[in-house]
Amino acid sequence: MDCEHDSLKAGSKTGLKRRRSESVLQPASSSDLNRCDRPAKSRRGEPPIWANTRQQLVDALDWYHSMQGGAALSDKRCTGFLLDGDNGSRSVMTDEVIITRVGGGSTKDSQGNLTLQRDQSPDGNLVAAMMTTMRERRPVGVIIGSRNKLLDIDIPHRYCVLDWFLITNVWSEKFGSYAGYRFRLEKLDWSKKGWWTAPDAEQVSQASMHGDSNLGPAERMCAECGKFSQQIYAKPGWMCLQPSCSQFWKVGGSEPAEDALFEYHPTFLNQRLSTQPGIPDPGPLAQIFDKNLSSSQGTTSREEWKGIVCPQCHKCIQRITWDAWDCSNDPARAPSETCRYRAERRIRAVPLLSVTEGAKAFRSNQLACAIKPAVDNLTCAPYEMRVYEVPGGGWVTHFAANPQINESSNGPNFLFDRLQVINLGLRRYPLTNSQVPGTLTCHFAVNYGVPYKYVVSVDSRGFSEAPAEILTALGRLSWATKIAVGRSGGEYQPPNELLALGYLEQMKIGFHDDGEKDLGPTIATLSLGSRSRMFVRMKAKYHYGVGDKGVPTRDDPILPGSLKEQERRALRQEFEAGKLTLPQYRQQLTSLVGRSGKKEPPKLLQMELKHGDLLVMHGAELQKYFEHSVQPDHGLRFALTARYIETTDKTDLEKGSFRLQEDQVYGGL
Ligand SMILES: O=C(O)CCC(=O)C(=O)O
Numbered sequence: 001m002d003c004e005h006d007s008l009k010a011g012s013k014t015g016l017k018r019r020r021s022e023s024v025l026q027p028a029s030s031s032d033l034n035r036c037d038r039p040a041k042s043r044r045g046e047p048p049i050w051a052n053t054r055q056q057l058v059d060a061l062d063w064y065h066s067m068q069g070g071a072a073l074s075d076k077r078c079t080g081f082l083l084d085g086d087n088g089s090r091s092v093m094t095d096e097v098i099i100t101r102v103g104g105g106s107t108k109d110s111q112g113n114l115t116l117q118r119d120q121s122p123d124g125n126l127v128a129a130m131m132t133t134m135r136e137r138r139p140v141g142v143i144i145g146s147r148n149k150l151l152d153i154d155i156p157h158r159y160c161v162l163d164w165f166l167i168t169n170v171w172s173e174k175f176g177s178y179a180g181y182r183f184r185l186e187k188l189d190w191s192k193k194g195w196w197t198a199p200d201a202e203q204v205s206q207a208s209m210h211g212d213s214n215l216g217p218a219e220r221m222c223a224e225c226g227k228f229s230q231q232i233y234a235k236p237g238w239m240c241l242q243p244s245c246s247q248f249w250k251v252g253g254s255e256p257a258e259d260a261l262f263e264y265h266p267t268f269l270n271q272r273l274s275t276q277p278g279i280p281d282p283g284p285l286a287q288i289f290d291k292n293l294s295s296s297q298g299t300t301s302r303e304e305w306k307g308i309v310c311p312q313c314h315k316c317i318q319r320i321t322w323d324a325w326d327c328s329n330d331p332a333r334a335p336s337e338t339c340r341y342r343a344e345r346r347i348r349a350v351p352l353l354s355v356t357e358g359a360k361a362f363r364s365n366q367l368a369c370a371i372k373p374a375v376d377n378l379t380c381a382p383y384e385m386r387v388y389e390v391p392g393g394g395w396v397t398h399f400a401a402n403p404q405i406n407e408s409s410n411g412p413n414f415l416f417d418r419l420q421v422i423n424l425g426l427r428r429y430p431l432t433n434s435q436v437p438g439t440l441t442c443h444f445a446v447n448y449g450v451p452y453k454y455v456v457s458v459d460s461r462g463f464s465e466a467p468a469e470i471l472t473a474l475g476r477l478s479w480a481t482k483i484a485v486g487r488s489g490g491e492y493q494p495p496n497e498l499l500a501l502g503y504l505e506q507m508k509i510g511f512h513d514d515g516e517k518d519l520g521p522t523i524a525t526l527s528l529g530s531r532s533r534m535f536v537r538m539k540a541k542y543h544y545g546v547g548d549k550g551v552p553t554r555d556d557p558i559l560p561g562s563l564k565e566q567e568r569r570a571l572r573q574e575f576e577a578g579k580l581t582l583p584q585y586r587q588q589l590t591s592l593v594g595r596s597g598k599k600e601p602p603k604l605l606q607m608e609l610k611h612g613d614l615l616v617m618h619g620a621e622l623q624k625y626f627e628h629s630v631q632p633d634h635g636l637r638f639a640l641t642a643r644y645i646e647t648t649d650k651t652d653l654e655k656g657s658f659r660l661q662e663d664q665v666y667g668g669l
């Protein structure tokens with residue numbers, strides 16, 4: 001048995017006591033990232049896989065698909081677990097065992113500690129998945145984050161993979177006033193010490209390696225409920241762990257004091273369950289191989305833009321550039337990183353027919369629309385022009401193409417083929433307002449002309465450096481913009497910026513607006529390749545009139561079609577007439593809309609964008625109060641979007657100026 005753990009003490013509410021250093025660990029805060037109060041111990045080795053951001057892990061590891069929270073679930077099982085800052089009280093980590101909280105159902109108190117707000121249910125997704133995974137004895141990949149304080153080593157990177165572990169126990173305990181779940185993880189392979197252990201840590205004894213049968217079960221039956229509970233703690237002693245029992249979490253009839261000392265029972269801590277037969281072999285934590293040794297041509301499949309583990313430095317690297325995996329191309333790269341691994345991948349050109357043929361027609365409800373378009377088959381024939389007037393939000397004009405348009409010289413078919421062979425410089429950028437720092441867009445982008453900074457901050461190349469195809473597209477976009485704006489009586493401003501987006505399979509652009517401060521009110525897009533669906537909806541804060549925390553939206557115009565529009569207007573009038581105080585107005589508004597600000601507002605427009613189609617959004621309100629998203633559904637797609645950006649910056653103006661060749665000017669067919 002590994003004696004190191006014999007008298008391991010779990011912390012009281014104020015922290016954790018551990019025999020090695022007897023120091024008290026305070027809850028981690030973001031300011032003490034990577035810093036310990038005592039000198040860090042040296043460690044035996046390096047992590048087999050690591051990452052700087054959460055999305056790097058998620059992109060490269062099949063078993064860790066979770067952008068928030070600790071547990072990664074798949075098919076109602078837990079496949080991976082991240083131990084970062086908030087482990088909760090009584091958590092411990094030894095060389096082979098981790099005991100921590102299941103997580104979920106908590107909020108942070110004023111000191112940043114996670115506290116439960118209600119009892120955690122055994123039927124909740126997380127707890128149920130933990131239990132199923134334990135019962136089925138499925139190995140779980142474990143990652144440690146640098147905010148974790150359970151180990152007194154310097155954790156070398158923001159996220160480091162530990163190893164495969166087994167969930168051996170899941171049980172309930174009391175945290176403050178509520179019952180929550182905790183679990184015990186045991187390293188699957190004890191034949192090698194983990195990289196995180198001290199270089200001089202004792203090797204695991206033969207008895208522990210094979211399971212120590214002398215330990216015997218430390219279980220007792222509760223005299224009150226008749227159910228068995230394991231003895232987790234030597235101090236304060238055995239407790240019934242059935243939350244429904246009146247004796248739950250009690251020793252001798254009363255609950256342990258807030259500052260009681262908890263000491264794990266050696267039998268519980270050192271039991272070895274991972275030697276039992278029937279545990280599936282999880283294989284390697286990731287396939288690590290040099291992509292330079294496989295084909296240098298890629299496909300447009302999802303596999304192509306997954307992350308890989310760098311064969312040289314073992315960092316999870318994302319597919320950031322269109323045509324390479326490049327370890328140095330990491331926006332979160334630390335100054336100490338020197339790896340230059342790069343695997344070039346040209347995406348094999350796909351014929352247009354492979355993305356336009358064979359798509360199943362959308363069902364009518366997939367395109368059902370609250371707003372009916374005015375259809376005009378004459379003005380721009382053979383384009384069919386569909387004009388949607390969005391109440392309170394301007395116009396969306398859809399120019400639906402046909403084969404005659406697509407096959408014409410310099411037309412959409414030609415552009416689709418060409419964009420696949422020229423080097424556009426497409427790459428993924430970090431999202432600016434993401435909740436999880438470092439999250440990259442789910443599409444590739446490149447900006448030409450005046451720099452455009454809204455959705456993502458994209459470097460810009462001047463139109464003088466742009467491939468001819470970009471200017472050809474600009475000619476068509478200018479034509480559509482002029483017609484759409486003219487029809488709605490607006491003032492035409494020629495575009496000076498073009499954003500090209502590239503979508504591989506399963507990529508998309510989520511809901512966003514294009515309402516940058518200096519951005520003109522008109523945005524035109526040319527779709528090439530895979531068919532896609534575009535959605536337009538009112539922003540939640542205007543649809544509901546309250547934000548997701550229930551606070552009324554400032555300057556809410558109460559748009560036509562917004563939720564409880566009439567009632568909201570009446571309430572507003574009462575408030576403005578002084579019949580309601582501000583708190584009364586807020587309270588009545590919130591109860592009127594049912595604090596539904598978190599639910600997704602309904603989609604007002606659902607349009608099918610096909611190869612060759614042009615789409616123009618016109619009206620500043622369309623960007624201010626509404627948002628749009630696009631979901632390609634059948635493979636490779638490019639979207640070329642032109643805008644007018646107001647600027648006085650000389651360099652930017654120069655970047656945005658262009659002259660079209662005669663064959664790039666477009667006047668319709
Ligand atoms: O892919 C598209 O069609 C739309 C792109 C878009 O919304 C944008 O570039 O802002």
Ligand SMILES: [Fe+2]
Pocket residue numbers: 512513514628
């Ligand atoms: Fe957009």
